[in-house]
Amino acid sequence: SQTIHQWPATLVQPVGSPLSLECTVEGTSNPNLYWYRQAAGRGLQLLFYSVGIGQISSEVPQNLSASRPQDRQFILSSKKLLLSDSGFYLCALVGQVNFYGYTFGSGTRLTVV
Amino acid sequence: AQSVTQLDSQVPVFEEAPVELRCNYSSSVSVYLFWYVQYPNQGLQLLLKYLSGSTLVKGINGFEAEFNKSQTSFHLRKPSVHISDTAEYFCAVSSSGSARQLTFGSGTQLTVLP
Numbered sequence: 001s002q003t004i005h006q007w008p009a010t011l012v013q014p015v016g017s018p019l020s021l022e023c024t025v026e027g028t029s030n031p032n033l034y035w036y037r038q039a040a041g042r043g044l045q046l047l048f049y050s051v052g053i054g055q056i057s058s059e060v061p062q063n064l065s066a067s068r069p070q071d072r073q074f075i076l077s078s079k080k081l082l083l084s085d086s087g088f089y090l091c092a093l094v095g096q097v098n099f100y101g102y103t104f105g106s107g108t109r110l111t112v113v
Numbered sequence: 114a115q116s117v118t119q120l121d122s123q124v125p126v127f128e129e130a131p132v133e134l135r136c137n138y139s140s141s142v143s144v145y146l147f148w149y150v151q152y153p154n155q156g157l158q159l160l161l162k163y164l165s166g167s168t169l170v171k172g173i174n175g176f177e178a179e180f181n182k183s184q185t186s187f188h189l190r191k192p193s194v195h196i197s198d199t200a201e202y203f204c205a206v207s208s209s210g211s212a213r214q215l216t217f218g219s220g221t222q223l224t225v226l227p
């Protein structure tokens with residue numbers, strides 16, 4: 001079965017510092033991959049999605065960027081974090097064979113101080 | 114374009130009482146519908162899905178949902194809730210011809226009271 005790994009689980013970073021969150025996938029090839037953010041008390045905001053290596057679509061212009069250097073690796077980055085980047089970040093995948101909805105990672109709680 | 118409206122942002126209910134979490138969607142084509150549950154500081158877990166066939170869908174943890182095409186609704190129900198059902202619930206829709214994009218509702222916080 002397809003699984004998705006996210007790390008770290010929690011992260012506290014100072015304003016202006018860089019960020020790198022990684023998501024890796026097992027059990028499927030050529031998945032669609034997604035980065036979502038949840039701000040406190042709010043719903044899911046789609047940040048980026050990728051349909052293949054090197055292919056990134058941005059949904060919301062902001063301080064973040066994403067990359068997909070390998071088929072099963074999806075990275076969320078920032079050069080300089082802002083206070084408003086705090087939130088819960090979730091990676092998700094959809095396999096190519098059948099669409100049965102998203103599989104989500106366990107998330108990263110980012111606090112920018 | 115598709116959209117999802119979860120009509121209640123918070124639903125408090127007493128333990129062992131029934132609950133219904135409401136979800137309405139809009140889409141110009143055939144849809145797939147989903148309910149996800151999120152416990153604090155965890156990822157989302159699939160509760161149930163409607164892809165085709167029977168409009169009454171049964172999921173995990175005793176939840177079920179009914180697809181109503183005429184009312185464009187997909188309400189989630191449970192006949193008797195437990196304290197452990199306290200969580201955030203998200204409804205989501207995908208057009209069957211889309212590039213596998215889910216659109217999520219804003220979520221409903223279910224709080225089960227003792």
